Structure formats: C-alpha cells, structure tokens
Amino acid sequence: MIGAAFRSEMRKAWKRPATWVTLGLFGLITFADLFDEFREARKDSEDPFFLPEAWSQILGEEVVIGFIFTSVLVILLVAAEFSWRTARQNVIDGLSKSQWYSAKVLLLPLLTALFLGLRVFVGGSVALAGTDLSNGATLFGTAQISALGGMLLTGVGYASLALFAAVAIRSSGPAMAVWFAWFAFGEGLLVGGLGSLFEGLRPILRWAPIMTFNRLRDYVQYDPDALRRAAEWAAQHDRPVPALEALGPAIAGSVLWIAALTLAGWLWFHRRDL
Amino acid sequence: MTSTPDDPIIQTFGLSKRYRKTTAVDEISFRVETGQVFGFLGPNGAGKTTTIGLLLGIIMPTGGRFELFGGSSAADLHAARQRIGATLETPNFYPYLSGRDNLRIVANVKRRDSAEIERVLDLVGLGRRAKQKFKAYSLGMKQRLALAATMLGDPELVILDEPANGLDPEGMREIREIIRGLGERGKTIFLSSHLLSEVERTCTHVAIIQNGKIVRQDSVTDVTAHGVAGLRAPDLEALATAVAQYPAARWARQRGDRVVAELEDGDMAALNEWLGRRGIHVFHLALEARSLEDVFMEATGATRMDEPADGSSSPSGPAEHRLGEVP
Numbered sequence: 218m219i220g221a222a223f224r225s226e227m228r229k230a231w232k233r234p235a236t237w238v239t240l241g242l243f244g245l246i247t248f249a250d251l252f253d254e255f256r257e258a259r260k261d262s263e264d265p266f267f268l269p270e271a272w273s274q275i276l277g278e279e280v281v282i283g284f285i286f287t288s289v290l291v292i293l294l295v296a297a298e299f300s301w302r303t304a305r306q307n308v309i310d311g312l313s314k315s316q317w318y319s320a321k322v323l324l325l326p327l328l329t330a331l332f333l334g335l336r337v338f339v340g341g342s343v344a345l346a347g348t349d350l351s352n353g354a355t356l357f358g359t360a361q362i363s364a365l366g367g368m369l370l371t372g373v374g375y376a377s378l379a380l381f382a383a384v385a386i387r388s389s390g391p392a393m394a395v396w397f398a399w400f401a402f403g404e405g406l407l408v409g410g411l412g413s414l415f416e417g418l419r420p421i422l423r424w425a426p427i428m429t430f431n432r433l434r435d436y437v438q439y440d441p442d443a444l445r446r447a448a449e450w451a452a453q454h455d456r457p458v459p460a461l462e463a464l465g466p467a468i469a470g471s472v473l474w475i476a477a478l479t480l481a482g483w484l485w486f487h488r489r490d491l
Numbered sequence: 492m493t494s495t496p497d498d499p500i501i502q503t504f505g506l507s508k509r510y511r512k513t514t515a516v517d518e519i520s521f522r523v524e525t526g527q528v529f530g531f532l533g534p535n536g537a538g539k540t541t542t543i544g545l546l547l548g549i550i551m552p553t554g555g556r557f558e559l560f561g562g563s564s565a566a567d568l569h570a571a572r573q574r575i576g577a578t579l580e581t582p583n584f585y586p587y588l589s590g591r592d593n594l595r596i597v598a599n600v601k602r603r604d605s606a607e608i609e610r611v612l613d614l615v616g617l618g619r620r621a622k623q624k625f626k627a628y629s630l631g632m633k634q635r636l637a638l639a640a641t642m643l644g645d646p647e648l649v650i651l652d653e654p655a656n657g658l659d660p661e662g663m664r665e666i667r668e669i670i671r672g673l674g675e676r677g678k679t680i681f682l683s684s685h686l687l688s689e690v691e692r693t694c695t696h697v698a699i700i701q702n703g704k705i706v707r708q709d710s711v712t713d714v715t716a717h718g719v720a721g722l723r724a725p726d727l728e729a730l731a732t733a734v735a736q737y738p739a740a741r742w743a744r745q746r747g748d749r750v751v752a753e754l755e756d757g758d759m760a761a762l763n764e765w766l767g768r769r770g771i772h773v774f775h776l777a778l779e780a781r782s783l784e785d786v787f788m789e790a791t792g793a794t795r796m797d798e799p800a801d802g803s804s805s806p807s808g809p810a811e812h813r814l815g816e817v818p
Contacts, residue, residue, distance in 0.1 A: 218600075225599045232588055306583040309547050310600045310640070311573050491549035 222312055222320035226294075230324065235293045243286040244335055250279055251340045255347060267348040268341070268356040273443040275340030276364050276436045283332035284372045285400070288379035290328055292392045295321055295380060299387035305491040314491075318483050321380060329372035333365065360440035367433040367464070370471050374430035375400070377475045381482040400427055426474045432467035435459070498525045500560055500648050500679050501546060507554030508541050508703075515541040517703035518555060523681055523696070528674040530694030530711070531683040532787065538703040539683040540580055543652050546681075547577055560647075573601070576646035580653065582637035586626035590617055590636050593625055594643065601644040611639040615669065630657040638669060649673055650681045655689055667693055691715075691783040699790050707790040714786045720759050723749045723775035724766075733771050737762055742788050751779060753789060 230236050254274050258266030266274065298304040307317050341357075348356065379396050386392040408422045437444040437459050444459065451458050501523040508516040516538045523529045533539050544550035546557060548568060556563055559571035584593040594608045612618045615635040620628070628636065634654060641649055651670070655663045670693050674680055684690050690697060691711060698708035707714065724730040731750045734743040739762070743752035754762060763776055 221599050221602065225596050228592070228596065228599075229585060229588070232585075232592060234587060301585065302581070302583040303585055305549050305579065307596075307600065308549050309572075309575075309577050309579060310597050312600055313569050314548075488551075490544070490551060 218312065218316050219319050219323075222307075222316045223323050225307075226320045226324050227327075230294055230328075233294065236290060239286050239290045239293075240331070240335065243283060243332060244339060246282060247279075247336050247339045248343070250282075251275065251343045255343050258347065265347075266344055268344045269354060269358070269361070270443075270446070271340065271344035271347075272357075272361050272364070273436050273440065273446070275336065275344065276361070276368060278434075280333070280336060280368055280371075280434065283336050284329070284375040285397075287328050287332045287372055288375050288396055288400075289393060291325065291376045291379040292383045292396060293389055294324065295383035296387055296389040296392045299491075300389070302491075308491060314487055315483070318384075318486055321384075322377075322479050325373050325376040325380060326369065329369055329376055333368060333372060337365070360442070364436050364439035367439060367468070370468065370475075371430045371433045374426065374471050374475050374478075377478040377482075378426060381478045381485075384482045384486045404428065424470055426478070429467065429470040429474050432462045433464070433471060435462065438462060438464060498561070499523065499558070500525055501529075501557065501681065503542075503546075503555065503557040505555035506542070506545060506552055506557050508538075508545060508550060509553045514703050516545065516552075519700065519703070519705045520555075521698050521705055521708055523679060525679055526674075526677055527696045528670070528680045528682065528694045530690035530697040531681060531700065532685070532687065532690050532697055532783070533683075533700035534685055534791075537685075537700045539685075539700060540652055541703075542700070543577070543579055543650055543681075543683055547575070547579065547650070548572060549579070573644075574646055575648045575650060576641035576644060577650035578637040578641050578652060578654070579650075581656075582633040584625045584633070584636065584640075587624060589622050589624055590628065590632075590639075591621040593636065594621075594640060597640045597643050603644050607643060611642045614642065615639045616665070631659065631662040634658060634662070634666065638666065642673070646678070648679045648681065650683075652683045653685070654682070655684065655686060663689065687782070687784045687787060697783065697786075699787055701791045707786065711783065715781045715783060717753075717757075717781060718778040719751045719753045719781045719785055720762060721746075721749050721751050721775070721777050721779040722762075722766075722773045724771055724773045726771070730766070730771055730773065733766055733769055734762070737765060744788070749775065751785065753781070753785065 251274070254271075255266045258271075265271070298307075304317060308314060312320075345356075378399065379392075382392040382396045382399075383389075386395060404425050404427045408425050408428070412419045412422050437447050438461055444461070448458050450456075499522045501521075503520050503522075505518040505520055506516060507514070507518050519538075519542065531539050531542070541550060545552050546559065559568055560574060562568065562571055584590075585596070588596070591608060591612065594612065595605070598604070598608055609618070612621050615638050617632060617635050617639060620632060625633070625636065634657070638651070638654060641651065654670070655666050658666060667689065670680060670682065674693075674695070680694075682690065682694060694711055696708070696710050697714060699706050722730060722734065727745060727748070727750065731743065731745045734740055734750050734752045737743070737752070737754075739755045739758070741753040741755055743750060752762075759776055759778070763773060766773060
C-alpha cells in the first residue's frame with residue numbers, strides 16, 4: 218500500500234505547477250551562477266572551470282540553494298494537503314495515517330536528488346564546454362559520488378525539517394516562514410544565546426540540526442585533489458588551511474536528526490485530528 | 492467477509508468526542524444494519540460530521556467505542572475502511588488536477604483500474620467534463636465528483652455527509668436518485684443531512700442528533716407512523732395561538748394554510764370542543780400523516796430547520812408555535 222501511496226505522491230508532484238516553477242527557477246539560478254563562474258574562469262586562469270576541477274564549484278557552497286528550493290517544495294506539497302483537506306480524504310479513501318506519512322517521507326530523498334541532480338546536470342554541462350576531453354582525465358569519479366552522497370544526506374536533513382514544519386503548522390506560508398527563520402537565524406540565535414548562558418552546553422549545541430547537516434556540505438572533505446588545491450591556495454593567500462570535519466560523526470548526527478525530525482513529525486501528525 | 496441483513500455494519504457504544512470546553516459528540520449509541528439507508532439528521536453543529544469523522548478514523552474519540560463490520564481493533568477498522576466509500580463535508584480534491592486525475596489518485600489507493608473510473612464518471616454524468624480541472628468545477632460538479640469517488644471500488648457501506656449541500660433542486664433530485672439507486676443495489680448508506688425532506692424521501696431509518704446526543708432513532712416508517720391533527724379556521728393566527736395553548740398539545744405550528752398539532756391523547760373531538768368554547772370554529776379537522784419535520788420538532792423541541800427551496804416546503808417557513816409559546 219505504501220507503494221501505491223508513493224505512486225500517488227509522484228503523480229501529484231508531477232502534475233503540480235509548483236514543482237515545475239521551483240525546478241525552473243532553481244535551474245535558471247543555477248545556470249546563471251555557474252555560467253558566471255565559467256565566464257570568470259576564462260578571464261582568470263588561476264580559477265579554472267572545467268571538469269573534474271569544476272566539481273568543487275558545482276558542488277560548493279551554493280548547493281545549499283538547491284536544499285532551500287527542495288524544502289520549499291516539500292512544504293508546498295505537504296502543507297497544501299491540509300488546507301485542501303486531501304490528507305483527510307486520502308485517509309478516508311483507505312490509506313492509514315502511517316502510509317500517508319511514509320509516502321511523504323519517501324518524497325524527501327527523491328526531491329533532494331532531483332534538485333541536486335539538476336545542479337549537477339547544469340553545472341556539468343557548463344563545465345563540459347570548457348573541458349579538454351582528449352587528455353583522458355576522469356571527469357566523474359568516486360570523490361564526486363561520495364560528495365553527492367554526503368550532500369544528499371544534507372539535503373534530506375533540510376527537507377525533513379521542512380516536512381516537520383509542514384505537518385506541524387499545516388499551512389504553506391507560515392510553515393515556510395518558520396522553516397526559513399530557523400535556517401537563516403533561529404538556530405544561530407538559539408545556539409549563540411544558550412552557548413553564552415551555559416558554556417558547558419557549547420559542545421552539544423554545535424550539533425543543532427542545521428549545523429549538523431552542514432558538516433557534510435564541504436566538498437573538499439570528499440575530494441583529496443580539491444583539498445590539496447584549497448590548501449595551496451590558502452598558503453599562497455595567507456589564509457587558514459581548511460579544517461576537515463570527521464565524516465563518521467557528521468553522518469551519524471545527520472541520520473539521527475533526520476530520524477528524530479521525521480519521527481516527531483509522525484507523532485505530531487498521528488495524534489492530531491485531520 | 493460479507494454482511495447479511497440484520498448484521499450491524501456500524502455500531503457505536505457511548506461514543507464521545509470532547510474538545511477542551513465543548514462536547515461535540517456525547518456518548519452516542521446507534522446501530523446501522525446491512526441494506527439500510529440510514530439518515531443521520533440534525534441541525535448544523537449538532538455533531539453529525541464529528542460522528543462521521545470518528546467512524547472514518549480522522550478524529551480520535553475521547554470516550555466510548557465503535558465497531559465497523561463487527562470489528563473494533565485498529566487493524567479491523569483499517570480493513571473495514573477499505574469496504575467504505577465516504578465523503579466528509581465539502582468535496583476534498585486536488586484543485587490543480589482534473590476530475591479524472593483526482594479519481595486516479597483515489598483508484599490508486601483503492602486499487603481499482605481505469606475502466607472503473609470511467610464507469611463512475613458516467614454514472615454521475617461527469618464523463619464529458621472529466622478533463623477539466625477540479626478548481627474550475629461548479630459546486631454541483633464537485634459534489635458529483637465526490638459521489639463518483641465514493642462509489643469507486645463498489646463499497647459495501649457508503650457514508651455521505653451533506654451530499655446535497657449547495658445543489659439546485661435539479662442537482663438535489665439527481666443526487667437523490669443516485670443514492671436511491673445505491674440503496675436498491677443493496678448498499679448500506681449512512682446519509683448525514685440537515686435537510687429533513689431529503690432524508691424523509693431517501694432513507695429507511697433515521698437517527699436524530701442534537702447537541703451531540705441522539706434524541707431519537709427508528710425506521711422512518713415507525714417515526715412517522717402516528718398521525719397529527721390538521722386544522723383550518725378562518726383566522727389561522729388565532730387558531731394557531733389557541734392550539735398551542737391546548738393542554739394536550741405536545742406541539743403545534745402553522746403549516747401552509749392550516750395548523751398541525753400533535754395531541755398526547757389523540758382526541759381530536761375534545762380539541763374541537765375546547766376550541767369551540769373559545770369561540771374558534773374550525774371548518775376542517777383531520778388526521779394527517781406526520782412528516783419527519785414533525786418528528787424532529789417533537790424530539791428536539793427545536794426551531795424549524797433549513798429547508799431546500801426545491802418546492803418541497805416553503806423556505807421561509809410557516810409560523811411555529813410550541814408549547815408554552817404565544818406567537
């Protein structure tokens with residue numbers, strides 16, 4: 218039955234204009250961002266934009282934009298089910314509450330992969346234009362696969378926070394506002410405030426959800442060549458060498474937060490009337 | 492598992508739903524058997540929708556319990572709901588999807604094929620408009636789509652909450668025909684409505700709920716079996732006032748060109764004599780069939796409920812006279 222529910226989710230998402238609007242907008246922003254990188258690279262030989270080196274920019278800091286779009290789409294797809302009362306009707310039609318919720322949870326990695334994939338496709342296509350294919354270099358290897366895995370987990374983390382906001386608040390606008398406030402400054406304020414009040418809590422507060430997910434977001438963690446280049450650049454420009462996070466605890470922390478957020482969302486959803 | 496007549500399909504035992512300060516459903520117990528067209532009657536806010544929500548598992552009860560198809564465990568209830576087609580309040584669909592695509596979502600959950608989608612679309616007369624988006628549908632079309640979704644999967648129990656809401660008289664008639672057709676095919680129907688004439692025309696059994704409590708339940712034939720007195724006099728207002736003051740009158744009210752009243756003793760001759768002594772001379776006095784509205788009045792002591800402007804009764808409603816009231 219979860220399979221049937223998930224197929225329904227796919228159909229709903231596919232036919233929903235919001236899906237194509239968010240994907241289109243993200244595609245345009247990504248193209249503009251990476252094309253700009255490509256143009257700059259042609260002027261500045263120190264900062265090349267061709268494969269495989271360009272992966273550090275394609276999967277760099279701006280990947281977070283994709284996670285924001287994913288989260289916005291998750292909220293739009295889930296919260297609307299409460300305003301249209303279709304969540305209630307789905308349950309009346311024969312889905313159990315757990316099946317309904319599980320289908321939504323299954324959407325999270327799918328949507329994250331969709332936005333991440335779009336960035337990889339757009340970025341890869343732009344970078345390919347400047348790549349010399351005759352030198353036989355590996356354009357996409359284990360480093361990129363590992364980076365995509367880590368970033369997929371980061372994105373699912375962001376999206377699970379969005380799912381929690383959507384089922385707890387049940388209205389798209391307010392849920393987006395709460396999600397964005399938490400992402401942009403809420404967590405920082407809370408961690409900073411609590412950290413200054415209780416110094417002993419600081420090591421724990423560093424594991425707040427967004428901070429935990431972001432530990433997996435640094436591309437150089439996955440690519441030794443990119444790390445070497447970043448270290449060389451830092452030495453040349455008298456900057457600190459990038460500090461690497463231990464991946465194991467970051468992955469475990471992210472998985473735990475994703476589990477906690479989806480479970481909290483489930484409990485919230487299950488205990489309230491539809 | 493199939494149901495046979497007299498098997499209770501729905502049975503509630505002191506079912507309750509309390510919110511912080513409000514009791515929406517107050518220890519109600521009723522029983523719906525196989526093949527019944529069961530009218531669940533009550534004014535707006537009486538607790539009809541909450542009761543249905545409890546049965547459908549979208550509202551958690553705060554007291555009592557219920558059985559569907561004889562089962563009451565969570566697994567039983569989930570399995571039982573696969574045998575139910577239901578709509579609650581307004582038709583709830585995805586506005587950006589077409590009528591057909593919306594039914595595909597329902598059919599996917601109910602594991603039905605596309606041929607059945609076309610069958611139910613034709614049944615409710617939406618076959619030609621199935622490509623149109625739900626948000627572009629009129630209220631009548633939305634109600635029909637909800638009815639089509641309800642019938643997908645050929646459910647044994649159909650639960651309809653105010654299916655005639657917002658429909659014009661023709662739409663109401665069509666919905667009534669569809670419901671009647673379902674009843675004739677042996678489906679058990681649980682029909683919630685605040686439209687008395689709709690329930691009277693459609694249902695075999697009825698329960699009246701008011702302020703969250705069941706105040707009357709029986710077959711429609713039984714609840715309307717006892718007649719009421721129908722009277723006419725030159726001065727209808729004076730007649731209504733006088734009858735309302737008659738000691739043996741449970742209730743009395745003006746209905747069209749006459750006054751109807753229920754008498755505790757059924758003694759119309761005594762009423763006639765009592766009126767004569769007060770100078771009111773009736774020129775018509777007869778035993779009339781009691782309507783469901785009369786039953787409702789008796790059971791709840793309520794004011795007149797909303798009636799459809801379909802010619803079945805006057806929307807503005809005649810003057811009402813209850814015991815102890817002088818109009």
